[in-house]
Amino acid sequence: MGSSIASAQDTPIKSITVPAEKDKDTLPETTDSQIIDTVKKSIKEAVIKPNDTVKKKSGLDGIIKRLAQDYEELDQETKKLTLYNKAELYYKDFELKGGIIVMNYETNEVFAGRIKDSTGNYTQMPYFKQGNNVVEADSIHFNTESKKARIWNSRSDQGEFRVKGEITKKENDSVYYIKGARFTTSKDIDNPEYYFYTKKIKLVPGKKVIVGFTNMVIADVPTPLAIPFAFFPMTDEAESGFIVPTFGDNNSQGYFLQNGGYYFALSDYYDLAVLGDYYTNGSYGLRFQSSYAKRYKFRGNLNLRFENNVQSERGFPDYVRSKQYNIQWSHNQDSKANPNSRFSASVNLGSSQYYRQSQSLSNVGARLNNTLQSSISYSKTFQTVPQVNISLSATHSQNTNTETINMTLPTLQASVDRIFPFASDDAPKKGIIKNVNLQYNLRGENRIATTDSLFFKPQMFRDAKSGLQHTIPLSTNFKIFKHFSVSAGTNFQETWVMNTIDRYYNTNTNEEETRDIKGFESYRTYNFSSSIGTTIYGTFNFGEDKKIQAIRHVIRPSVSYTYTPSFEQYYDTYQIDETGTAYEDYTKFEGGLFGSPGKNLSNNIGLSVNNTFEAKVRNDDEPDEEPKKITLLNNLNLSTSYNMAADSLAWSPLRVTAGTNLFKQKMNINFGTTLDPYAIDNGGDRIDTYNINNGGSLFRMTSANVTVNYSFSSKDGEGDKGKSDDQTSRNGGREDDLFGTATDMSDRRKSMFEDEDEDTKKSNKTDGGFFNAKIPWDLRLAYSLTYSNSNRQRKITGNSIMMSGNVDLTPRWKMGFSSGYDFVQKGVTFTQLRFERDLLSWRMDFNWVPFGDNTYWGFFIGIKSSVLSDIKYDKRQVPDRVLGN
Numbered sequence: 001m002g003s004s005i006a007s008a009q010d011t012p013i014k015s016i017t018v019p020a021e022k023d024k025d026t027l028p029e030t031t032d033s034q035i036i037d038t039v040k041k042s043i044k045e046a047v048i049k050p051n052d053t054v055k056k057k058s059g060l061d062g063i064i065k066r067l068a069q070d071y072e073e074l075d076q077e078t079k080k081l082t083l084y085n086k087a088e089l090y091y092k093d094f095e096l097k098g099g100i101i102v103m104n105y106e107t108n109e110v111f112a113g114r115i116k117d118s119t120g121n122y123t124q125m126p127y128f129k130q131g132n133n134v135v136e137a138d139s140i141h142f143n144t145e146s147k148k149a150r151i152w153n154s155r156s157d158q159g160e161f162r163v164k165g166e167i168t169k170k171e172n173d174s175v176y177y178i179k180g181a182r183f184t185t186s187k188d189i190d191n192p193e194y195y196f197y198t199k200k201i202k203l204v205p206g207k208k209v210i211v212g213f214t215n216m217v218i219a220d221v222p223t224p225l226a227i228p229f230a231f232f233p234m235t236d237e238a239e240s241g242f243i244v245p246t247f248g249d250n251n252s253q254g255y256f257l258q259n260g261g262y263y264f265a266l267s268d269y270y271d272l273a274v275l276g277d278y279y280t281n282g283s284y285g286l287r288f289q290s291s292y293a294k295r296y297k298f299r300g301n302l303n304l305r306f307e308n309n310v311q312s313e314r315g316f317p318d319y320v321r322s323k324q325y326n327i328q329w330s331h332n333q334d335s336k337a338n339p340n341s342r343f344s345a346s347v348n349l350g351s352s353q354y355y356r357q358s359q360s361l362s363n364v365g366a367r368l369n370n371t372l373q374s375s376i377s378y379s380k381t382f383q384t385v386p387q388v389n390i391s392l393s394a395t396h397s398q399n400t401n402t403e404t405i406n407m408t409l410p411t412l413q414a415s416v417d418r419i420f421p422f423a424s425d426d427a428p429k430k431g432i433i434k435n436v437n438l439q440y441n442l443r444g445e446n447r448i449a450t451t452d453s454l455f456f457k458p459q460m461f462r463d464a465k466s467g468l469q470h471t472i473p474l475s476t477n478f479k480i481f482k483h484f485s486v487s488a489g490t491n492f493q494e495t496w497v498m499n500t501i502d503r504y505y506n507t508n509t510n511e512e513e514t515r516d517i518k519g520f521e522s523y524r525t526y527n528f529s530s531s532i533g534t535t536i537y538g539t540f541n542f543g544e545d546k547k548i549q550a551i552r553h554v555i556r557p558s559v560s561y562t563y564t565p566s567f568e569q570y571y572d573t574y575q576i577d578e579t580g581t582a583y584e585d586y587t588k589f590e591g592g593l594f595g596s597p598g599k600n601l602s603n604n605i606g607l608s609v610n611n612t613f614e615a616k617v618r619n620d621d622e623p624d625e626e627p628k629k630i631t632l633l634n635n636l637n638l639s640t641s642y643n644m645a646a647d648s649l650a651w652s653p654l655r656v657t658a659g660t661n662l663f664k665q666k667m668n669i670n671f672g673t674t675l676d677p678y679a680i681d682n683g684g685d686r687i688d689t690y691n692i693n694n695g696g697s698l699f700r701m702t703s704a705n706v707t708v709n710y711s712f713s714s715k716d717g718e719g720d721k722g723k724s725d726d727q728t729s730r731n732g733g734r735e736d737d738l739f740g741t742a743t744d745m746s747d748r749r750k751s752m753f754e755d756e757d758e759d760t761k762k763s764n765k766t767d768g769g770f771f772n773a774k775i776p777w778d779l780r781l782a783y784s785l786t787y788s789n790s791n792r793q794r795k796i797t798g799n800s801i802m803m804s805g806n807v808d809l810t811p812r813w814k815m816g817f818s819s820g821y822d823f824v825q826k827g828v829t830f831t832q833l834r835f836e837r838d839l840l841s842w843r844m845d846f847n848w849v850p851f852g853d854n855t856y857w858g859f860f861i862g863i864k865s866s867v868l869s870d871i872k873y874d875k876r877q878v879p880d881r882v883l884g885n
Contacts, residue, residue, distance in 0.1 A: 079106035099124030244870035254280035300331035326350030533558030567597035648688035675699035684791035713778035740832035
C-alpha cells in the first residue's frame with residue numbers, strides 16, 4: 001500500500017472514524033465489525049493516487065512515503081495522517097516504523113506507538129532512524145521542524161554500549177537527555193546480566209556520554225560499586241586514554257602494579273600503547289606496543305620491552321639485579337601493493353633470558369624454546385629478458401642456552417633467470433643441446449658471530465666476516481629409451497672473501513697459533529654431476545568383488561654421479577713441532593663464509609629408491625560408488641652412496657625413512673633409521689671391515705627414531721585443526737597447545753580457547769535437551785622414541801608422550817589440559833589445567849600449572865568489551881624466577 005499522499009485540496013477524502021487512544025502509545029482493541037466495515041468502506045471511497053506528493057502547505061515541505069497493512073487515513077479537518085499495523089513513514093531525513101503512526105502535518109508532529117495483538121500483548125515496537133542514529137522505543141513523539149522528541153523506554157546502540165532509558169528528550173539532531181537510564185555491553189538490553197544505572201544521562205551520538213551518579217547492577221542486584229559521575233567517549237575512531245593497571249603480589253618482588261599506562265590514538269594508520277610495571281622491591285618494566293596498517297598496502301606491529309628485575313634486598317648474599325629486553329617487529333606487505341617488489345620483517349631478538357625471567361609473561365612454550373630467530377628482507381624483480389631478481393636481507397639466530405648469536409648484516413642475493421643459448425624462446429626445448437641452460441647467481445654476506453654480552457658493541461663488528469660468491473650452473477636434461485630421465489651439469493663457483501687465516505708454529509711459546517688476516521682473497525671451484533632415474537608401476541589386482549580390489553606400488557629408483565676434483569693448490573703447510581720435521585696442511589680459507597676448497601678428490605655414486613603404496617578400496621555401503629584410493633605408505637625411501645676415490649670406508653651408511661597417515665589422515669607416523677655396513681673398534685671408531693665379516697649382521701643399526709602424531713575430535717571427519725597460539729608462536733614456541741597456552745598479561749579479555757563462529761555458538765547452546773547434550777571435545781597426542789647405538793650402547797635416549805585437549809563441559813563451561821610423560825626420566829612433563837566460564841558479556845578463567853619449575857596459577861574475571869576492560873579482577877601467582885646478572 002506504499003505510495004505518496006495527495007494534497008487535501010487536490011483530492012477530496014472522506015473522513016473516517018478511528019477508535020480513540022486509551023494510552024499514549026496504542027489504540028484499543030476493536031472487535032466491532034461495524035467499525036471495521038466503516039474503515040474499509042472509507043478507505044475504498046478515498047481516492048488516493050499512487051506516487052502523488054504533498055505540496056508544501058499546512059507545514060509540509062517534502063515528499064512523504066508511507067505504508068500500512070490494515071488501513072491508512074488522511075483527515076483534512078485535523079490535518080492528520082494515520083497509519084495502522086506494520087506502519088512505515090519516510091519523510092525528509094528520517095524513517096519511522098511501528099504499530100501505529102499518527103502525523104499532524106500542520107503542527108509537524110509525529111507520534112508512533114505499539115499495538116496489541118490477539119493475545120493482548122504489545123507488539124511492533126516503534127523504530128526511528130535519522131542518519132546513523134537508530135532508536136527503538138515503546139512510543140515516540142517527534143517534531144519534524146524543531147527536531148525535538150520525547151521517547152518512552154528508548155533503546156539504542158552507542159558504540160559498544162546499549163542504552164535503555166525510561167524517558168528520553170531529544171533537543172536537536174545531536175543532543176539527547178535520558179532519565180532513568182541503564183547502559184551495558186550485554187546483547188540483551190531488556191534482560192542484561194549486568195548494567196549501570198543512572199538517573200540522568202546527556203548523550204551526544206557518536207561523540208560522548210556524560211552520566212551522573214552511577215551504580216553497577218549485577219543480575220538485577222545493586223552493588224556497592226558506584227561513581228559520582230563519568231564521561232565515556234563515543235566514536236568509531238580510536239581515542240587516547242589511560243590504561244588501569246592490575247594490582248597483585250608475588251613472593252620475590254612484593255606487591256606490584258602491572259600493565260598500567262596510556263594509549264595514544266595517533267592516527268587512523270598507527271597507534272601506541274605505553275605500559276609499565278612497578279614492584280615494591282624496586283623492580284620495574286616498560287613496554288611500547290604499536291600497531292600500524294594501510295589498507296591494500298601493508299600492516300604490522302612493533303613491541304619494545306624492557307625489564308629491570310631485582311631479587312632479594314641490597315646487602316644480602318642472594319641479591320641479584322637483572323636487566324632484560326626484547327624487540328619484536330612484524331611487517332607484512334599486501335601482495336597486490338607492488339607485484340615486483342616486497343618488503344617483510346619478522347623480528348624476535350633480545351636478552352637470551354628474557355622469556356625465562358620476565359615477570360610480565362606466562363608463556364611456557366616460549367620459555368622452553370631454545371632459539372630466537374629474526375629476518376628482514378626486501379626483494380625486487382626486474383622484468384627484463386632474461387628476468388633479474390635481487391634481494392637484500394638481514395637475519396638473526398640466537399641460542400638462549402649458550403647465549404650465542406649469529407647474524408648476517410646484510411645478505412645480498414641476485415640471480416639471472418635461465419638462459420637457453422641453443423634454443424629460441426618459442427621453440428620446444430627437446431634433446432640434449434636445446435635443453436642446455438645456464439644461470440648466474442650472486443650471494444654476498446657480512447656475517448657476525450657474537451654473544452649476548454657483546455651484542456652491538458664494537459668488538460661485534462670487528463669480528464665480522466665478509467665475502468661474495470659467484471655461481472654459474474650449466475645443465476641439461478633429456479630422455480633415453482623413452483622411460484629414463486637423464487640430467488647432467490657442471491657448477492662453477494668463484495668465492496671472494498675479506499677474511500683469511502695464517503697458521504704457524506710460535507717458537508717462543510712452542511705452540512701452534514692462528515692469526516686472522518684482513519684483505520681480499522679469492523678461490524675457484526667446480527664439479528660435475530649427472531643422474532638417471534625412472535618410474536616403475538606395479539599393480540596387484542585382487543578382483544572387483546574383494547574389499548581391497550588392488551594395491552598399486554610405485555618405485556622411483558635413481559642413480560647419481562658426482563665428481564669433485566682436489567683443489568690442493570689452495571693448501572699450504574706449516575711446522576707443528578720445534579724440531580721442524582713435522583708439517584701439516586691447511587688452507588687460509590678455513591672457517592670462511594662459504595666453506596673452504598676441498599683437498600680430497602670425490603668420485604661418488606649415489607643410489608636411492610623411493611616407494612609409495614596405494615590401495616583401491618570398495619565401499620560396501622555404496623556399491624555404485626567409485627572405489628576410493630587410500631594411501632598405505634606415503635614414502636619408503638632408501639639412500640646410500642659409494643666413493644670410488646676413497647681408500648677405505650667407501651660406503652656411506654644406508655638411510656631408511658618411511659611415513660604414512662592413518663585414520664582419515666588424523667594419525668601421522670614417521671620412521672627413520674641409519675644402517676652402517678662397517679664395524680667399529682673398541683673405541684667406537686669405524687673400521688674398514690664390514691660388520692658381517694666382524695661377526696655381526698649385514699648392517700649395524702646406529703640410530704632410529706619414531707614419531708606419532710594423532711589428533712581427533714568430536715566432529716566427524718575433522719583432522720588436526722592445529723590450534724594456533726599467536727603469541728607463543730611469535731615468541732618462538734610451538735603453535736599448538738602441547739606446551740600449554742600463553743597468557744597475555746596486558747589483555748586478559750582474550751579467550752584461552754579458540755573462538756567459535758556465531759553459528760557454532762548458537763547451535764551448541766540451543767541443540768539438544770537435558771538427555772541429548774552435545775559435548776564438543778578435541779584431543780592431540782604426540783609420541784616420540786629415539787634409539788642410539790653408535791657405540792654399542794643400545795640405549796633408548798628419548799621416549800616421551802605429550803597430550804593436550806579441550807572439552808566443553810557445558811555450553812558455557814570449557815576445560816583444557818596439556819601434559820605428558822617422559823619414560824626415560826620417569827617423570828611427568830609440563831602440565832597445565834585451564835578452566836573458562838562464558839558469562840556472556842563477561843568471561844572468567846582459571847589457569848593452573850600444579851607442579852614443576854613453572855608452577856603458576858591465575859584467576860581472571862572481567863568484561864569482554866574493550867570500552868570497559870578496566871572493570872576486572874585479576875589475581876595470579878607467577879613462578880619464582882631465577883635471575884642472572
